[in-house]
Amino acid sequence: MLPLITREQLRKEIAANAVVVIDTMPADYYAREHLPGAVNIPGFPYEEAARFTEELAPRLLPDPGVPLVVYCANVPCRNSELVGARLVELGYANVRKYREGIEDWVSGELPTESAAA
Numbered sequence: 001m002l003p004l005i006t007r008e009q010l011r012k013e014i015a016a017n018a019v020v021v022i023d024t025m026p027a028d029y030y031a032r033e034h035l036p037g038a039v040n041i042p043g044f045p046y047e048e049a050a051r052f053t054e055e056l057a058p059r060l061l062p063d064p065g066v067p068l069v070v071y072c073a074n075v076p077c078r079n080s081e082l083v084g085a086r087l088v089e090l091g092y093a094n095v096r097k098y099r100e101g102i103e104d105w106v107s108g109e110l111p112t113e114s115a116a117a
Helices: 007-015 027-032 046-060 079-089 101-107
Strands: 020-023 068-071 095-098
Touching: 020 079, 046 079, 068 079, 068 101, 079 095, 095 101
Parallel strands: 020 068, 068 095
Antiparallel strands: none
């Protein structure tokens, strides 16, 4: 299991530009709404999560030492755990999980972006 980060910790790290945030929702969900500055590595369908991560991570995350936070929709969602675990296997040293996901972020009335932004 990945180390966890709270909404408030993540909000502060995003504001300080101290983390790369990874939205693990399917691309169409990412396009509609994602956390500020997030990049997209889909973790669904589950059986494709490892392949998506292997293909996209080198381009989107060239520095394996940068602090990363993965998230998906909510606590039951498995996308972020699958992508995060594969990132660790690929050598990314500092991967945390925002377990509560975008539903929690939005419920806290924090800003989001869309692909059109």
